[in-house]
Amino acid sequence: MWTAAGAVVLGGAGCGAGDREHGDGKAGRPSASASAAATGAAPLARARLIAASFTEGERIGKYTASEYSLGVPLGENYTATPAVCQPFVSLAAGATAFTPAAEVHRRVDVPGETLGPTVAVQLRSYPGQGAKGVMKALGRAERACADGFTEERAVARATYPKAEPVTAPRVGDEAAAYRFTILDVKGKLKLYEYLTVVRSGSTTLSFRAEITGTRDIGGVPEEIVRAQWEKFRPER
Numbered sequence: 001m002w003t004a005a006g007a008v009v010l011g012g013a014g015c016g017a018g019d020r021e022h023g024d025g026k027a028g029r030p031s032a033s034a035s036a037a038a039t040g041a042a043p044l045a046r047a048r049l050i051a052a053s054f055t056e057g058e059r060i061g062k063y064t065a066s067e068y069s070l071g072v073p074l075g076e077n078y079t080a081t082p083a084v085c086q087p088f089v090s091l092a093a094g095a096t097a098f099t100p101a102a103e104v105h106r107r108v109d110v111p112g113e114t115l116g117p118t119v120a121v122q123l124r125s126y127p128g129q130g131a132k133g134v135m136k137a138l139g140r141a142e143r144a145c146a147d148g149f150t151e152e153r154a155v156a157r158a159t160y161p162k163a164e165p166v167t168a169p170r171v172g173d174e175a176a177a178y179r180f181t182i183l184d185v186k187g188k189l190k191l192y193e194y195l196t197v198v199r200s201g202s203t204t205l206s207f208r209a210e211i212t213g214t215r216d217i218g219g220v221p222e223e224i225v226r227a228q229w230e231k232f233r234p235e236r
Contacts, residue, residue, distance in 0.1 A: 043125035046102035052232040054106045085149035087137045100124035119209045172198040192216045
């Protein structure tokens with residue numbers, strides 16, 4: 001799990017950053033004709049998402065991008081109670097009712113800085129109305145989960161006592177951003193995590209930022225969101 005979340009794991013063996021890494025998702029096989037009928041265009045192929053993603057070693061200010069060596073972070077094995085809060089935990093294939101046709105995952109951090117922020121940057125394309133469905137599901141979670149939820153896995157859980165909306169970037173067709181408060185293993189210290197999701201047509205760009213320790217980083221670093229949007233934006 002993420003390092004911050006790793007500090008709040010309850011009821012099981014401790015887990016490190018690699019526990020959420022399982023490689024880039026593989027493209028599915030949606031019907032292009034069905035997607036076109038629903039949205040006017042087929043979902044972007046994985047090759048297009050890769051071309052629009054950060055590359056291994058790419059620099060974004062003081063940050064450096066890399067590929068997840070062990071896999072997809074925030075996978076379908078991460079679930080939420082109550083279930084309506086699931087989009088706050090994972091948007092991976094199998095985790096929600098909206099299955100992406102293709103997805104690509106990148107990690108962005110400051111090499112050698114163990115206490116700095118780490119951001120999972122994930123691009124997903126959806127058939128039909130899937131991308132819009134994801135944003136609506138986030139809106140439902142926002143309304144239902146403000147007073148907290150529990151993240152659950154096979155052998156551990158993490159308690160999120162608060163989820164609140166924060167200012168979202170003004171890019172894409174729509175965007176949402178959230179700040180999560182997480183309790184440490186003893187239930188005394190508060191840790192913070194941020195999630196930003198941008199929708200552009202049938203594709204979502206999600207950014208989840210965490211940090212080891214109790215410092216509040218104030219949000220997903222703007223330069224990371226801006227740089228990824230510039231690489232992806234449809235008019236390019």
